[in-house]
Amino acid sequence: MLKVQGIETWYGAIQALKGVSLEVKQGEIVALLGANGAGKSTTIKTITGMLKPAKGTIEFQGQKITGRDVEDIAEAGIACVPEGRHIFPGLSVIDNLMLGATPRKNPSRADLDRDLERVFHLFPILQEFRDRLGWQLSGGQQQMLAIGRGLMSAAKLLLLDEPSLGLAPVLVQEVFKVIKEINKAGTTILLVEQNARMALLIANRGYVLETGKMSLTDTAANLLANEDMKAHYLGAHAHVKEARQRRLNERPSA
Amino acid sequence: MNTRAAKPLILSLLVVAVLVFPLEVTSNYWLNLVNLSISFSIACLGLNIVLGYAGQLSLAQAAFWGVGAYTSALLTTRLGWPVWPCMLIAFIVAGLFGVCLGIPTLKLTGHYLAMTTIGFGIILQLILINAIWLTGGSDGITKIPSPWLGSLELKDPSTFFYVAAFSLLLLTWASIRLKDSRVGRAFLAVQGNEMAAETMGIDTTLYKIMAFALSAAYGGYGGALFAHSGSHYISPDTFSFDQSVVLLAMAVLGGNGSAIGAIVGATLLTLLPEVLRFLKDSYMMVYAAGIVAVMIFMPGGIAGLVKGLPFALRLRAWWNAGSAATQQVAVSVATRDGVGGRPIPAKVASGAGSNGTLLSVKDLAKHFGGLKAVDGVDMEVRRGEIQALIGPNGSGKTTILNMLSGLYVPTAGEISLEGTVITGRKPHIITAHGMARTFQNIRLFGELTVLNNVLIGQHCHSKAGLVPSVVQPPSQQGEETGMRKKALEMLEFVGLRGKEFAQANSLPYGQQRLLELARALASDPKILLLDEPAAGLNANETEVLIDLLFQIRDQGITILLVEHDMSLVMNVSDHITVLNFGKKIAEGAAEAIEKNQEVIDAYLGTEVGNA
Numbered sequence: 001m002l003k004v005q006g007i008e009t010w011y012g013a014i015q016a017l018k019g020v021s022l023e024v025k026q027g028e029i030v031a032l033l034g035a036n037g038a039g040k041s042t043t044i045k046t047i048t049g050m051l052k053p054a055k056g057t058i059e060f061q062g063q064k065i066t067g068r069d070v071e072d073i074a075e076a077g078i079a080c081v082p083e084g085r086h087i088f089p090g091l092s093v094i095d096n097l098m099l100g101a102t103p104r105k106n107p108s109r110a111d112l113d114r115d116l117e118r119v120f121h122l123f124p125i126l127q128e129f130r131d132r133l134g135w136q137l138s139g140g141q142q143q144m145l146a147i148g149r150g151l152m153s154a155a156k157l158l159l160l161d162e163p164s165l166g167l168a169p170v171l172v173q174e175v176f177k178v179i180k181e182i183n184k185a186g187t188t189i190l191l192v193e194q195n196a197r198m199a200l201l202i203a204n205r206g207y208v209l210e211t212g213k214m215s216l217t218d219t220a221a222n223l224l225a226n227e228d229m230k231a232h233y234l235g236a237h238a239h240v241k242e243a244r245q246r247r248l249n250e251r252p253s254a
Numbered sequence: 255m256n257t258r259a260a261k262p263l264i265l266s267l268l269v270v271a272v273l274v275f276p277l278e279v280t281s282n283y284w285l286n287l288v289n290l291s292i293s294f295s296i297a298c299l300g301l302n303i304v305l306g307y308a309g310q311l312s313l314a315q316a317a318f319w320g321v322g323a324y325t326s327a328l329l330t331t332r333l334g335w336p337v338w339p340c341m342l343i344a345f346i347v348a349g350l351f352g353v354c355l356g357i358p359t360l361k362l363t364g365h366y367l368a369m370t371t372i373g374f375g376i377i378l379q380l381i382l383i384n385a386i387w388l389t390g391g392s393d394g395i396t397k398i399p400s401p402w403l404g405s406l407e408l409k410d411p412s413t414f415f416y417v418a419a420f421s422l423l424l425l426t427w428a429s430i431r432l433k434d435s436r437v438g439r440a441f442l443a444v445q446g447n448e449m450a451a452e453t454m455g456i457d458t459t460l461y462k463i464m465a466f467a468l469s470a471a472y473g474g475y476g477g478a479l480f481a482h483s484g485s486h487y488i489s490p491d492t493f494s495f496d497q498s499v500v501l502l503a504m505a506v507l508g509g510n511g512s513a514i515g516a517i518v519g520a521t522l523l524t525l526l527p528e529v530l531r532f533l534k535d536s537y538m539m540v541y542a543a544g545i546v547a548v549m550i551f552m553p554g555g556i557a558g559l560v561k562g563l564p565f566a567l568r569l570r571a572w573w574n575a576g577s578a579a580t581q582q583v584a585v586s587v588a589t590r591d592g593v594g595g596r597p598i599p600a601k602v603a604s605g606a607g608s609n610g611t612l613l614s615v616k617d618l619a620k621h622f623g624g625l626k627a628v629d630g631v632d633m634e635v636r637r638g639e640i641q642a643l644i645g646p647n648g649s650g651k652t653t654i655l656n657m658l659s660g661l662y663v664p665t666a667g668e669i670s671l672e673g674t675v676i677t678g679r680k681p682h683i684i685t686a687h688g689m690a691r692t693f694q695n696i697r698l699f700g701e702l703t704v705l706n707n708v709l710i711g712q713h714c715h716s717k718a719g720l721v722p723s724v725v726q727p728p729s730q731q732g733e734e735t736g737m738r739k740k741a742l743e744m745l746e747f748v749g750l751r752g753k754e755f756a757q758a759n760s761l762p763y764g765q766q767r768l769l770e771l772a773r774a775l776a777s778d779p780k781i782l783l784l785d786e787p788a789a790g791l792n793a794n795e796t797e798v799l800i801d802l803l804f805q806i807r808d809q810g811i812t813i814l815l816v817e818h819d820m821s822l823v824m825n826v827s828d829h830i831t832v833l834n835f836g837k838k839i840a841e842g843a844a845e846a847i848e849k850n851q852e853v854i855d856a857y858l859g860t861e862v863g864n865a
Contacts, residue, residue: 011760013567035792036764083763083790084695125648136622139694139786140647166694166789168646168818170859194792233792 001026001188002047002078002157007056007066009039009046016042018212019056024157029179029189031199031220033233034209040192041083043209044161047190048080049073060157074103079155083162083192085146089135093126096134096145100152107154119148122178139166147175151182158182161192176202196233200224208233272419276412285411286484291524292418293319293480298505298516299429300472305502306511307438308465309445311368314355315473315501317375320382320493322348322474323481327395327488328388337401341478348474349467356466360459375495382490394489398481414483421479422517425472428724429513435723435734436709436716439702441465443710446699453659455685455714455777464720507548509557518556574755612637612812613658613781618667619836620653627653629836630667635781635829640803640813642823644847645833646857651816652694654833655783658814659691660684672780686714688780692770692787694816700759704750704769707758708741711776744772748802763790768799775806782806784815788822796822820858824848832857 002024009017017039024030034040045051047058049070058066065073074080079100087096097119101112120127123144129137137145143166150158160179164172172195180202183189193199200206200220208216208229216228223229279285297319304312322344329340359370382389389395400409401417408414432438440461443451448458481488500523508519526544530537552559560566613635620628628650635641643651656662658669660681669677676684690711699707716737722730745751748768753761758769767787774782787803788796796819803826807813817823823830824844832840832847834856840847847853854860 012562014760033792036790036795037762041763136625138648139652143647162790166647166786166818168644168857169820170857171647172818173859194790196792232794 001028001061002190003057003059004043004047005057005059007043007046007053007058009042009051009053011042016212017046017053020209020212020214021056022207022214022217024188024190026188027183027186028205029183029191029203031196031203031206032190032192032209033196033199033206033223035233037211038209039212040209041161042212044080044082044159044190044192047073047159048078071103074153074155075105077103077156078159079103079150079153079157080159081146081150081161081163083165085139085142087134087137087142087145087149089133091134092131093134093137093145094130097126097148097152100149101154103153103155111154112152115152115154119151122151122181123148140168140171143167143175144171147178151187155187157188157190159190159192162194163191164193164195164198172198196229197224268423272416272423275419276415280412282411285415287525287528289411289415289418289483290480291521292415292422293476293483294501294504294524295422295517295520296425296476296479297473297501298508298520299425299513300469300476301501301505302508302511302513302516303429303432303441303472304465304469305505306509306516307433307441307445308462309441310462310465311364312355312371312466312469313368313495313498313502314371314375314378315469316493316495316497317378318348318351318470318473319477319480319497319501320378320488320490321351321470322477323488323493324382324389324395324477325474326478327398327481330399330482331395331397337399337482341401341475341482344478345471345475348477349471351474352467352470353463355470356463359466360462372495372498375493375498379490379493379495382493389490392490394487395481396487398486398488400482400486411483418479418483421475425475426513426517429472431724431726432720433511433513435726436713436718436737437461437464437720437723439706439710440713442702442706443699443713446701447697449661449681450693450697450699451710452681453661453685453691454710454773455682456710457680457682468720503545507545507555509555509559509561512555512557512561515555515557522556571755610637611635612672613814614670615654615658616668618654618657618669619665620650620657620662621665626836628657628664628833631833631836631838633831633838635812635814637812638807638810639828640807640815640826642827642830643814643816643833644818644823644830644857645839649833650836651833652785653836655691655785655814655816658684658783659689682714685777685779688778689783690774690777690779690781691783692767692774692785694785694789696763696766696770698758698766698770698773700757702758703755704745704758704761705738705741705754707769707773708744708776709737711744711773712737712740713777715778741776744776745769747775747805748772749798764792764795767791771802775811779811781812781814784813784817786817787815788817788819791819793821800825 004020004022006019006021007017008015008019020039020043032040032043042051046053049068052067057064060076060078065076088099097116101107125141126144126148129141134142143163147163163175163179167175176198179189179191191199191203200223203220206218206220206223207214276285297315301312301315304310325347326340326344329335329343330337355371355374359367362370383392400407400414408417440456443454443456444458444461451458504519504523505516507523508517509515527537527541530541533540611634615631615633618628618631631654643654645651653662657664660679663678668675671687671689674687676687699710716733718730718733742751742754745754748771750765750768750772758766761769767790771787788799791799800822803813827844830842830844830847831838832853839856840850840853
């Protein structure tokens, strides 16, 4: 469905992507992992057209979309939930959601209502706060609004950049469940996440970026079992627990 | 050649250029034009301070230009005072008018501020026209004298050129020095993010007035130069709103924030119409089309265009390398795994180790209309501990941090820090009391360098006022060197050393969080409030952050953190407070909280820590 081949993207004199290739097939959830500054968000921004690659091609459903305008790409059926939410603070929840439907061509009122209903079903709090303004929502509620807005475009491919950022643990679990549900309902998903373990638990496949290059790709199950992954991205959980115990012991008795 | 040798060399070249100029250009017509463009340039330098540095839009610069011109003209013609002191008085009087405009407009921003400044300019012009007893009304003032140098009257455009050109050199030098000083950085911080600037201890109100005053003073001096040169005649119609717009166009065309750009813009827009005069009737159209084209194709103005050239980038890198070398910061570099974690350089906060209450919150509440974001919370943070504040999204955690740091005024309740009640005080005052914070949605000064961000963090512990910032006497240079040294140590601590000249918003998300941490630590806080410091960090980066937090605590700095990453919270916290719907539902050590059923239901979910 999405085929990215050898893209190179620059920020002025700094090369952020040094030939990134990846593929997302219809119906998949693909996780894009990597450390801060590895180029995950840059990859997303290049796919959505916010950044123009100096080299390489991006194909979506067999059509070349490299270098096309952001709104063109959105109309072609790629929606993006950006890192840091970027909701419209001065608009109500309902207006934010409806703006998400902008790339759709002549949607019927019934279709919109149905999709709105689906968003409200996934995030009941948005229905409760439908008339509240964007800035009045807490950070986590804004994140839900951003995901909901992305869903309203009825895109074929949804790019999610750090959807669990700033969410309470119980909500993180909820959001990943929702992502899985959205996927089951037929939306293909490319997911960028710091929470690598959670991402791989719901993904089919994963890619690992390292300083602008793909360093590893495999099925999610294999990545979860990969020793390198454990050491670098999944957090040696046992080690953390151990360190905590050590610190508790070292701490002057309170 | 090093950068130290470069500065005097550039200065001497400029002086020689000024001395030679009238010998080369002998046409009085052109010299008069150049003198006029210098007068405009100085007004634009002022505009560049208020708009380019402090980010406040002023459409009254021609009015200040007029205040200066009339002040000097009236004092010299009516009272017969000598010209030199009157030009200085024009500088001061215009500055006072700037304060008068600044004070009532403090509360305004954006369009509202711009409209007020327009109104101010129009009122001033009306006064010039109608207060005939003072200003001579529409007839203006004629026969304004020239300055004397000994027995030589500087009436000739070529001799007056020296007065104008050396004034311009001096004022440009001052404005460039200002930009890279404590006061200048405070201006830039106000422009970059007013809320963050307040929490860095910057009295944004004061600095906005200061920027207005300086801008007006520059305008006034430019006006005085205008009055004593050219036709030696001034009248109200010169100081119109239209002229303010032209001055604004000059400053923006040159490039927002660049002193040299402002001068280039002013010179270009003064001389260009003369050059285009051969086009006869259509010259104004070509002139206007040119300006529109520049605005469209060079959004950063001329200065922005030049700065992006490869040559300019290399020059800047060389200059930065030179100034960094003079810092000679001796910090041992022994980076583990290539990321942060050097010994924190901050002094151990007074009273570290004693386990008393540092911050106490009683019955705190914040209501937004009918929404009770925080509803009667009691909380104590003990000195030297790490306390976490957790709870579902929307439970009021960030609202509490905003009240603690003074960004919100509580609806009810009391906050005291070391026994001093700080409820409802302004953020910059609370920062001075020893509270620093980071933000959930990163609020760095994105357009500024990494180094400048950390330097701004030290604002409340440094002193340099306006004059020392420009003159930079040895004592002030010592303070500045100390600040730079400390800033580099802070960057070393969080693992950002080597990035000091990168633009803050060019850093990846996780590093921006670390920079915010360094900036907050730079204010030498007793207590550090962290709003989701681990958001956007992966598991390994979070472990590095955990190390940093322990090191910060071990230096005696108390930490109150809001965070959703349980691998961090459960690991570092001495004490955890749990909120739900604005109320406290649990409190205690990590082990107890983890097992608390109410907390599991409301917040943790079934897979604790879920990692």
